[in-house]
Amino acid sequence: MTDSDDPSAVELSADGTALRAGWFRFYFTDGRWEWSPEVDQIHGYEPGSVTVTTELVMSHKYPDDRPKMAALLDHVQQTRSPISSRHRIIDTQGRTRDVVVVGEQLHDDLGEVVGTHGFYLDVTPTLQDAISDAIAEISQNRGVIEQTKGMLMLVYRLDADKAFDILKWRSQETNVKLRPFAERLAADFLELTYDDTLPTRSTYDHLLLTAHQRVTAA
Numbered sequence: 001m002t003d004s005d006d007p008s009a010v011e012l013s014a015d016g017t018a019l020r021a022g023w024f025r026f027y028f029t030d031g032r033w034e035w036s037p038e039v040d041q042i043h044g045y046e047p048g049s050v051t052v053t054t055e056l057v058m059s060h061k062y063p064d065d066r067p068k069m070a071a072l073l074d075h076v077q078q079t080r081s082p083i084s085s086r087h088r089i090i091d092t093q094g095r096t097r098d099v100v101v102v103g104e105q106l107h108d109d110l111g112e113v114v115g116t117h118g119f120y121l122d123v124t125p126t127l128q129d130a131i132s133d134a135i136a137e138i139s140q141n142r143g144v145i146e147q148t149k150g151m152l153m154l155v156y157r158l159d160a161d162k163a164f165d166i167l168k169w170r171s172q173e174t175n176v177k178l179r180p181f182a183e184r185l186a187a188d189f190l191e192l193t194y195d196d197t198l199p200t201r202s203t204y205d206h207l208l209l210t211a212h213q214r215v216t217a218a
Contacts (some may be wrong), residue, residue: 027115062088082116146177148182174212185211
């Protein structure tokens with residue numbers, strides 16, 4: 001697979017206990033799922049304790065969101081497009097969680113689209129995240145970070161804290177400092193060309209997942 005490198009999980013808490021993001025893969029032909037131990041935990045499972053199937057994935061969708069997600073999954077398989085969504089799930093303890101799924105196409109060695117892969121982000125508002133290690137950097141670089149946070153709030157319908165979580169997550173995940181990453185992402189968003197209608201969510205997902213690749217060239 002040309003996309004074979006496993007994205008690493010992200011810890012957004014100072015004590016390392018609140019794992020809030022993990023990777024997933026979905027293969028179109030056989031409907032096979034793979035996801036990281038962190039996505040097990042988001043759904044309330046012990047890591048590695050379940051076999052991920054479409055039935056399992058759909059069983060966790062919030063009832064009101066389930067028809068929309070079933071239609072989205074069918075569309076993704078028919079068009080071989082990436083999964084991109086914000087919706088609610090119910091974990092094994094009966095707790096409702098808000099998740100954002102950020103995905104891209106998954107290619108094989110010949111460049112053929114064989115699936116979709118990306119990240120699950122748990123953005124449940126009631127979760128508290130430790131961000132003290134970034135306070136100094138925020139205070140020094142408030143302008144560009146606030147600008148980029150505002151863009152993420154609009155695109156992904158998040159509050160300010162969750163938008164910062166995503167910036168911090170991508171900064172940590174890609175080993176790119178927060179300010180240059182935020183600058184690059186803001187520039188990418190502003191460079192999009194559109195008329196009255198905003199670009200699709202998948203366009204923003206792609207920029208979010210690849211902005212780090214353009215930082216050194218910016």
